[in-house]
Amino acid sequence: xxxxxxxxxxxxxxxxxxxxxxxxxxxxxxxxxxxxxxxxxxxxxxxxxxxxxxxxxxxxxxxxxxxxxxxxxxxxxxxxxxxxxxxxxxxxxxxxxxxxxxxxxxxxxxxxxxxxxxxxxxxxxxxxxxxxxxxxxxxxxxxxxxxxxxxxxxxxxxxxxxxxxxxxxxxxxxxxxxxxxxxxxxxxxxxxxxxxxxxxxxxxxxxxxxxxxxxxxxxxxxxxxxxxxxxxxxxxxxxxxxxxxxxxxxxxxxxxxxxxxxxxxxxxxxxxxxxxxxxxxxxxxxxxxxxxxxxxxxxxxxxxxxxxxxxxxxxxxxxxxxxxxxxxxxxxxxxxxxxxxxxxxxxxxxxxxxxxxxxxxxxxxxxxxxxxxxxxxxxxxxxxxxxxxxxxxxxxxxxxxxxxxxxxxxxxxxxxxxxxxxxxxxxxxxxxxxxxxxxxxxxxxxxxxxxxxxxxxxxxxxxxxxxxxxxxxxxxxxxxxx
Numbered sequence: 001x002x003x004x005x006x007x008x009x010x011x012x013x014x015x016x017x018x019x020x021x022x023x024x025x026x027x028x029x030x031x032x033x034x035x036x037x038x039x040x041x042x043x044x045x046x047x048x049x050x051x052x053x054x055x056x057x058x059x060x061x062x063x064x065x066x067x068x069x070x071x072x073x074x075x076x077x078x079x080x081x082x083x084x085x086x087x088x089x090x091x092x093x094x095x096x097x098x099x100x101x102x103x104x105x106x107x108x109x110x111x112x113x114x115x116x117x118x119x120x121x122x123x124x125x126x127x128x129x130x131x132x133x134x135x136x137x138x139x140x141x142x143x144x145x146x147x148x149x150x151x152x153x154x155x156x157x158x159x160x161x162x163x164x165x166x167x168x169x170x171x172x173x174x175x176x177x178x179x180x181x182x183x184x185x186x187x188x189x190x191x192x193x194x195x196x197x198x199x200x201x202x203x204x205x206x207x208x209x210x211x212x213x214x215x216x217x218x219x220x221x222x223x224x225x226x227x228x229x230x231x232x233x234x235x236x237x238x239x240x241x242x243x244x245x246x247x248x249x250x251x252x253x254x255x256x257x258x259x260x261x262x263x264x265x266x267x268x269x270x271x272x273x274x275x276x277x278x279x280x281x282x283x284x285x286x287x288x289x290x291x292x293x294x295x296x297x298x299x300x301x302x303x304x305x306x307x308x309x310x311x312x313x314x315x316x317x318x319x320x321x322x323x324x325x326x327x328x329x330x331x332x333x334x335x336x337x338x339x340x341x342x343x344x345x346x347x348x349x350x351x352x353x354x355x356x357x358x359x360x361x362x363x364x365x366x367x368x369x370x371x372x373x374x375x376x377x378x379x380x381x382x383x384x385x386x387x388x389x390x391x392x393x394x395x396x397x398x399x400x401x402x403x404x405x406x407x408x409x410x411x412x413x414x415x416x417x418x419x420x421x422x423x424x425x426x427x428x429x430x431x432x433x434x435x436x437x438x439x440x441x442x443x444x445x446x447x448x449x450x451x452x453x454x455x456x457x458x459x460x461x462x463x464x465x466x467x468x469x470x471x472x473x474x475x476x477x478x479x480x481x482x
Contacts, residue, residue: 004150005070005131008193009034015195023060023200030195033064040068047117049099053092054179055079056102056114057202062178063188065101070131070150077133078179079103081203082448082455083143090142091135094334096123127331127338134181136287145334146181152290152328157189159310163297164230165194167256167279173199173228175206175219175237180456182261182291187232199226216240220250227254234262236457238280239269239386245276259283259295262456264359264382267304274303282306284359286346288330289313293346294357305356315357316343322363323348349376365461367398373433375403380426380434381459387422389414392446392453394464395436396472402437404472406464408445416441440471 012020016031028036044052052069054076056062069076077095079088079102091097092105100108100116108116126133127147135143172191176183191198203209207219219240223231233241238260245251261283273280283295284306293315296307309315313327324343332338349360360366361376368374377395384393384405391410397403407419419439427435446452451463 004154005073008150008154008189009037009071012192018195019197020192021060021063021198021200026060028060030192033067036064037067037071040064041070041072041074044068044074044099045072047099047111047115049074049117051075051077051095051097051120051123052099052101053077053079053095053097054101055081055088055105057081058174058178058206059200059202063198063200066178066184066188073131075126075130075133077135077145078181078184080135080177080179080455082177083135084448087135087143091145094124094142095133095145096120098123124335126334130331133334134184134287146287147331147334148290149331152330153185153189154193155312155328156185156285156290156292156310157193159312160186160190160292160295161194162311163295164190164257166298167229169194169196169229169257171197171199171226171228171254172230173206173222173226174201175208175222175231175233177203177208181287182285183232185291186259191230196229199228201226214240216244216249220244223252224250227252229254229256231255231258233258233260234457235260235265235269235382236385238265238273242269242273242276242278245278246272251278255279257281257298261285261292261306263458264361264378266382266386268383268386270303284348284357286348288344288346289325289328290330293325293328296356300356302353302356305353305358306350307357308355309357317351318345320363321349321351321360322346323350323357323359367396369397369403369433370399370401375434377461380405380430380436383426383429384422384436387425389418389422392442392459394446394459394461394468396465396468400472400476402476403435404475405436405439406442406468407439408442438475440468440475 012030017029019027020030020033021028052074054065066076079091098120102114108118111117129149130147131150132148133145135145174183174187178184201222206222207215256279258280265282281296283292285292294307294309300308316324318324323346326343329344347363349363350357361378366374366376375397380395381393384390389410390407392408394406423436423439448455452460
């Protein structure tokens with residue numbers, strides 16, 4: 001594992017005089033970055049640290065400490081700020097964290113500046129080779145720790161460099177929290193391997209706050225200030241970017257490669273982006289495979305697909321359409337046995353079209369109507385949120401004679417008539433069994449605060465059903481024809 005780290009840092013050294021990291025007026029060349037990383041790594045070892053959690057905002061210091069842990073041979077655990085206090089405690093305790101950087105926590109004592117320490121008598125046993133544990137928010141229960149080695153992370157990073165090479169990306173702006181594995185690997189490791197410059201800003205400066213707060217004008221101002229060549233966006237952020245461009249708001253023409261992932265992207269939205277000549281490339285991945293698995297590229301691009309598998313892995317389908325991945329996988333979940341067999345079952349359903357992977361949704365999210373029809377709700381939900389009046393949507397129809405959607409209005413003054421019009425528009429493009437036959441207006445947005453969504457916007461379907469079960473039952477009892 002550590003030989004991989006040495007090769008990684010040797011690669012960075014080749015870009016010595018070039019700017020590696022930028023945050024406001026602060027700049028670090030590759031040579032300065034390596035010196036700072038080595039010094040911080042020595043400091044962590046002198047403190048007796050073994051497992052280091054990062055609880056910092058996006059910025060140069062986050063990157064330096066992440067690389068310092070790698071340089072010192074320590075285990076790094078990013079601590080997402082969008083996790084609840086209870087979830088953060090779960091991460092610290094289950095991973096056996098003895099060094100916390102960036103924020104105080106119960107049981108930790110401050111040893112200097114933003115560094116906190118505690119003694120852990122019997123830390124949880126890790127899978128051999130673990131150098132990073134990334135915690136996924138999942139859809140139910142406590143976050144699960146995914147143990148990763150460095151080889152797998154760097155294999156993804158190298159494939160991403162190759163996939164975007166023709167666009168000559170020299171400046172990447174980190175938009176997503178660095179505590180998310182996607183931005184950590186695709187937004188830090190990949191650009192550094194390519195000798196590019198990584199632009200860093202606090203989350204508030206790029207317009208993001210908490211798990212779901214978003215300020216469009218700050219987002220656009222950040223893009224104008226950084227003039228980045230590449231970005232990584234979630235579907236909702238892509239929708240904001242496309243809508244802004246359609247309204248003639250300032251969107252920089254510096255963009256060369258904008259990757260989007262983290263959820264299903266409507267082909268309609270991608271077509272709107274294409275009409276604006278925005279360089280959008282949809283991808284697909286999961287933490288268990290060290291983030292990206294498939295990606296559209298400038299040379300191999302198919303709207304409506306998540307792209308072709310990256311060069312370091314293989315993808316196939318099980319008999320029921322479940323996506324299986326070979327060649328890039330986690331060492332195992334924290335506290336659980338290592339996965340068996342060569343192929344990792346992802347839990348996602350899909351099919352191939354001329355080598356491009358098209359996803360249908362999560363295997364466990366598919367429901368069967370009272371008439372025996374299989375419906376993937378994510379397909380319908382992604383179409384609903386493309387309609388201006390709809391900010392969020394959840395579709396339910398398990399064992400029901402009609403499908404029911406719960407809709408979150410995008411604006412406080414959005415009328416029921418406008419929501420109905422949005423539903424009608426979507427229904428016209430759907431088969432009858434997948435249509436929204438009835439809908440309810442949500443009593444609040446789906447957020448982490450009410451446990452109805454994960455930090456990256458994925459719906460907590462079990463919680464949503466529990467929350468709206470009575471309202472759905474009452475609606476069904478009315479006997480309104482579907």
